[in-house]
Amino acid sequence: MKTRAILSVLGEDRVGIVAAVSAALASCGVNIEDIRQTILSGVFSMTMLVTVDEETCPFDRVQAKLAEVANEMGLQITLQREDVFRFMHRI
Amino acid sequence: MLQLTPEEIAETLTMITQQHFDIRTVTLSVSLTGCGADSVEGVAARVYERVVRSAERLVPTCERLAREFGVPIVNTRVAVTPVAEIAPAGAGDLTPIAHTLERAAAAVGIDFIGGFSALMHKGIGAADRALISSLAEALSTTERVCASVSVASTRAGINMDAVLLMAQAVAATAEATASRDGVGCAKLVAFCNIVEDNPFMAGALHGAGEPDACVNVGISGPGVVRAVVQSLPEDADLTRVAEAIKATAFKITRAGELVAREAASRLGVEMGIVDLSLAPTPAEGDSVADIIEAIGVKRCGGPGTTTALALLNDAVKKGGAMGTSSIGGLSGAFIPVSEDAGMSRAAASGALTLEKLEAMTAVCSVGLDMIAIPGDTPVETIAAITSDACAIGVVNGKTTAARIIPVPGKRPGDTAVFGGLLGSAPVMSVSEWAGATLVRRGGRVPAPLASLRN
Numbered sequence: 001m002k003t004r005a006i007l008s009v010l011g012e013d014r015v016g017i018v019a020a021v022s023a024a025l026a027s028c029g030v031n032i033e034d035i036r037q038t039i040l041s042g043v044f045s046m047t048m049l050v051t052v053d054e055e056t057c058p059f060d061r062v063q064a065k066l067a068e069v070a071n072e073m074g075l076q077i078t079l080q081r082e083d084v085f086r087f088m089h090r091i
Numbered sequence: 092m093l094q095l096t097p098e099e100i101a102e103t104l105t106m107i108t109q110q111h112f113d114i115r116t117v118t119l120s121v122s123l124t125g126c127g128a129d130s131v132e133g134v135a136a137r138v139y140e141r142v143v144r145s146a147e148r149l150v151p152t153c154e155r156l157a158r159e160f161g162v163p164i165v166n167t168r169v170a171v172t173p174v175a176e177i178a179p180a181g182a183g184d185l186t187p188i189a190h191t192l193e194r195a196a197a198a199v200g201i202d203f204i205g206g207f208s209a210l211m212h213k214g215i216g217a218a219d220r221a222l223i224s225s226l227a228e229a230l231s232t233t234e235r236v237c238a239s240v241s242v243a244s245t246r247a248g249i250n251m252d253a254v255l256l257m258a259q260a261v262a263a264t265a266e267a268t269a270s271r272d273g274v275g276c277a278k279l280v281a282f283c284n285i286v287e288d289n290p291f292m293a294g295a296l297h298g299a300g301e302p303d304a305c306v307n308v309g310i311s312g313p314g315v316v317r318a319v320v321q322s323l324p325e326d327a328d329l330t331r332v333a334e335a336i337k338a339t340a341f342k343i344t345r346a347g348e349l350v351a352r353e354a355a356s357r358l359g360v361e362m363g364i365v366d367l368s369l370a371p372t373p374a375e376g377d378s379v380a381d382i383i384e385a386i387g388v389k390r391c392g393g394p395g396t397t398t399a400l401a402l403l404n405d406a407v408k409k410g411g412a413m414g415t416s417s418i419g420g421l422s423g424a425f426i427p428v429s430e431d432a433g434m435s436r437a438a439a440s441g442a443l444t445l446e447k448l449e450a451m452t453a454v455c456s457v458g459l460d461m462i463a464i465p466g467d468t469p470v471e472t473i474a475a476i477t478s479d480a481c482a483i484g485v486v487n488g489k490t491t492a493a494r495i496i497p498v499p500g501k502r503p504g505d506t507a508v509f510g511g512l513l514g515s516a517p518v519m520s521v522s523e524w525a526g527a528t529l530v531r532r533g534g535r536v537p538a539p540l541a542s543l544r545n
Contacts, residue, residue, distance in 0.1 A: 034093040049093040080161030086343040
């Protein structure tokens with residue numbers, strides 16, 4: 001089962017955030033469909049649309065892997081199914 | 092392609108991380124049809140089996156859903172058929188069934204189980220009497236069991252005999268839990284126009300018109316609504332205020348709809364309803380009173396409160412109605428005193444009185460909720476307060492309820508502490524001019540005429 005999800009990353013800007021997050025996703029077989037990234041007053045903000053292949057790596061395992069990256073790099077990372085946003089913001 | 096804007100994604104994340112947005116409850120409603128037996132023990136054994144088998148996957152499923160959606164699910168609960176409906180003929184004490192419900196709830200890891208209930212709005216059966224007389228013992232010896240009693244309806248009028256019996260049960264339950272400020276009464280509620288698909292406690296039960304099992308979801312979000320109202324300029328007119336609340340209620344409800352659909356699908360049961368009630372918690376900022384104050388009332392309970400609450404309640408329903416086609420349950424703002432830090436503060440300052448709460452009941456969901464009163468309040472007065480709440484529901488064709496907690500040994504101005512989500516509340520003063528003779532007359536207040544509505 002493939003699950004579309006939104007990945008949000010927030011934290012102090014530094015070298016290697018995109019690389020670390022992307023590496024974690026790749027190691028879980030997660031495909032990146034779209035990326036938007038910006039820096040506002042030194043705060044790094046990135047939103048990704050990704051597809052999680054739950055047969056390769058279950059959703060909670062991907063979340064656990066991302067939590068490791070968040071801890072190591074002092075970031076706030078959330079991975080949520082895309083439909084929760086679509087339901088709340090689209091009629 | 093990312094179809095959402097980063098602002099929309101950030102808004103949802105802010106709602107969750109800073110404004111207490113969550114799904115308040117996922118309640119699995121389970122029929123006990125077929126659990127009847129010749130003895131209380133026989134019924135209890137079947138009930139245990141039914142509840143545990145039906146609900147064994149509820150908690151892990153909800154935990155998983157909360158993780159995937161990133162939206163907290165605060166409570167997972169079970170509602171069952173009113174126990175009086177399946178009590179064996181001639182049973183005296185139904186407490187063993189309450190103990191069974193407690194064990195089943197513990198076994199599946201839920202925090203509350205509702206349905207230790209009796210429907211007596213028209214007449215009182217032997218099983219109803221057995222249940223009522225078991226309440227004090229049942230509620231003082233269990234933690235998770237919730238009880239509700241239907242004492243009035245628009246079609247049947249007010250059964251004053253039931254109201255008085257209920258008031259006696261409230262007093263007895265308070266005494267039985269005197270060491271904990273009468274907390275047993277927090278799990279006991281009297282209803283007018285009881286609903287069959289309410290996911291919220293203490294009044295959740297599985298109605299006769301429901302399928303074998305279904306999922307009912309209660310949304311939350313007072314903190315989100317308050318933040319939206321507060322973000323408006325002070326000169327924003329009331330149409331804009333209503334519009335902003337409506338848009339927010341839509342988003343909150345959609346999350347509830349999504350969780351309800353997914354939970355039902357994964358549990359292999361029907362999706363029941365989404366309850367559009369704004370349910371406050373004692374957490375600072377997660378308060379319906381705070382919304383009323385943000386709309387522009389100096390302190391909740393002051394003049395203008397009923398107007399602000401009516402606006403709020405209606406806007407939540409209008410936004411919610413776009414968010415789900417399965418509206419049900421109570422679907423109206425809750426105004427519990429102890430469970431809402433703003434209400435509790437307003438009551439302590441004297442701005443919010445029992446009489447004002449009664450007026451507020453007319454324009455929102457279950458009004459006289461989690462109200463601490465002096466422990467020496469006469470039973471007749473408790474009955475009269477309850478019947479006044481019922482009268483509002485009967486005449487206006489809406490659900491009303493009374494969850495009143497006489498706090499043993501405490502006087503007006505003292506504080507009752509119930510703990511956790513039940514919160515704490517100042518003991519409110521009660522009028523000494525109650526209609527004791529009125530309630531002692533007994534019988535039924537006839538059902539009202541449904542036309543000539545002034």
